[in-house]
Amino acid sequence: MNILGIDASGIAGSIAYMKDNKLVGEYYICDKLTHSETIMPMMEHMKQLIGLDLSTLDAIAVTSGPGSFTGLRIGVTTAKALALALDKPIIGIPTLDAIANNITHTEHVICPMMDARRNQVYTALYQWRGKELLRLTDYLAIDIDEYLCQIAERNEKVIFLGDGVWQYRDKIEEKLEYKAEFAASYLTLQRASTLVQIASIEYDKGNSVSASEFVPMYLRKSQAEREREAREKDDH
Numbered sequence: 001m002n003i004l005g006i007d008a009s010g011i012a013g014s015i016a017y018m019k020d021n022k023l024v025g026e027y028y029i030c031d032k033l034t035h036s037e038t039i040m041p042m043m044e045h046m047k048q049l050i051g052l053d054l055s056t057l058d059a060i061a062v063t064s065g066p067g068s069f070t071g072l073r074i075g076v077t078t079a080k081a082l083a084l085a086l087d088k089p090i091i092g093i094p095t096l097d098a099i100a101n102n103i104t105h106t107e108h109v110i111c112p113m114m115d116a117r118r119n120q121v122y123t124a125l126y127q128w129r130g131k132e133l134l135r136l137t138d139y140l141a142i143d144i145d146e147y148l149c150q151i152a153e154r155n156e157k158v159i160f161l162g163d164g165v166w167q168y169r170d171k172i173e174e175k176l177e178y179k180a181e182f183a184a185s186y187l188t189l190q191r192a193s194t195l196v197q198i199a200s201i202e203y204d205k206g207n208s209v210s211a212s213e214f215v216p217m218y219l220r221k222s223q224a225e226r227e228r229e230a231r232e233k234d235d236h
Contacts (some may be wrong), residue, residue, distance in 0.1 A: 001018070001020065001021050001058050001200055001203060001204075002017075002018065002019050002020070002056050002057050002058050003017075003018045003057065003058060003059050003060070003061050003091070003196045003199050003200055003203065004016075004017055004018075004043075004052075004054070004057050004060050004061065004082070004196075005017075005018070005060075005061040005062070005192035005193070005195040005196035005199060006039065006043075006060065006061070006062045006063075006075050006078055006079050006192060006195075007062070007063045007075060007095075007098070007190050007191065007192045007195055008035035008039055008063075008068075008071040008072070008074045008075030008078070009063040009065060009066075009067030009068060009071050009072050009075060009095045009190060010067050010068060010071060010095070010114060010162075010163055010189060010190055011030055011068075011163050011189065012028060012029065012030035012189045012190065012191070013028075013029050013030075013035040013038045013039055013042070013071070014026060014027060014028040014029070014042075014190075014191050014192035014193070014195075015027045015039065015042045015043050015046060015192050016191070016192035016193040016195065016196045017046060017050070017052055017196070018196040018197070018200060021200060023193055023196065023197070024050060025046050025049070025050050025052070026191070026192055026193045027042035027043075027045070027046060027192075028191060028192070028193075029042070030189065035070075035071050035074045035075065036074055039074060039075070039078055040078065054082065054086055055086065057086060057088055058088070058203065059088055059089045059090065059091050059199065059203055059208055060079045060082050060083045060086075060088055060089070060090050060091070061079075061090075061091045061092075061093060061192075061195050061196050061198075061199030062075050062076055062078075062079035062090060062091075062092060062093070062195075063075060063092075063093055063094070063095045063098050063190060063195060064076070064092035064093060064094055064095070064214075064216050064217045065094065065095055065216040065217035065218055065219070066094075066095055066096070066114065066116070066122040066139065066141065066217060066218060066219045066220075067095045067114060067122070069218070072216050072218075073216075076214070076216050079211075079214075080211040080214060083210070083211035083214075084211045084212075089208035089209060089210060089211075090208060090209055090210070090211055090214040091199040091202050091203055091207065091208045092209070092214055092216070092217075093195055093198050093199055093202070094139065094217060095114065095122075095190055096112045096114070096122065096123065096124045096139060096162075097126075097133075097135070097198065098190045098191075098194050098195050098198060099112035099114075099161060099162050099189070099190045099194075100112045100124070100126040100133060100135075100161075101133055101194050101197070101198055102161060102183065102187040102188075102190075102191065102194055103159055103161065103183060103187065104128075105128050106128060106159060107128070108127075108156070108157045108158060108159050108181065109125055109126070109127050109136070109154070109156055109157070109158045109159070110125070110126040110127065110128075110133075110158070110159050110161070111123060111124075111125055111126075111151070111158050111159065111160050111161070112124065112126070112161055112162045113160055113161070113162040113163075113164030113165060113168070114162050114163055114164050115162075115163050115164045115166070115167045115168075116141055116164075116219075116220070119143055119144055119145070120141055120142060120143055120144065121140075121141075121142060121144050121147065121162075121164040121168070122139070122140065122141055122164075122219055123139075123140050123142065123147060123162075123164070124136070124137050124138065124139050124140060125137045125151075125158075139217075139219055140219070141219040141220045144164070144168050144171060145171070148171060148172060148175040148176065149175070151175075151176065152175055152176055152179075155179070156179065157179050157180075157181060158176065158179060158180060158181070159181045159182070159183055160172055160180060160181070160182050160183070161182070161183035161187060161188045161189075162188065162189070162190075163188070163189060165182060165183075165188060166188075169182070
């Protein structure tokens with residue numbers, strides 16, 4: 001199975017290629033460059049370095065959200081354009097699932113947390129049960145203080161990861177104390193290598209769609225949409 005993975009849903013951007021169920025290449029950049037400046041160049045460079053033949057792909061994997069509205073559009077648009085050009089299906093993986101899968105086979109609860117601004121996070125809780133990572137809650141867009149109160153009530157250790165940790169680590173440690181643990185820096189953000197691994201499992205289950213059918217997942221409206229609605233409300 002050959003899968004190309006594209007992630008532009010957050011601060012970092014990455015491309016990964018799985019060939020015959022083995023990861024053979026990954027680019028990962030978390031710096032000042034925008035995803036529009038990095039995603040396509042990374043893919044073109046990978047094609048040259050390892051002789052990636054896009055026509056041999058079985059599917060295109062992409063993080064489907066939540067995440068940065070601009071980043072999601074770039075990642076999804078790139079994936080759909082490739083899928084249409086190559087006549088290949090798309091496998092969409094929720095961003096929080098992709099982050100949570102960076103942590104493997106721990107007994108603790110896993111909490112990926114993405115900064116959604118305005119004191120909110122995109123998040124969910126996960127836990128390994130045998131060889132399967134189960135999602136314990138809905139995908140949420142929630143106030144961080146309210147959410148930490150909910151987690152504290154569970155009275156169990158939780159591993160936090162995601163860019164929301166950078167923003168709210170002090171609050172997490174203050175509220176949860178010894179019950180809070182944090183992933184290593186190289187596991188904190190979503191990566192295309194994890195994405196293609198999950199996508200290969202979903203592909204075997206038949207969970208892929210055509211480019212025309214695929215849509216990203218948004219947990220709330222964009223800031224531009226919220227500001228427009230506020231202006232319209234004021235006008236009335």
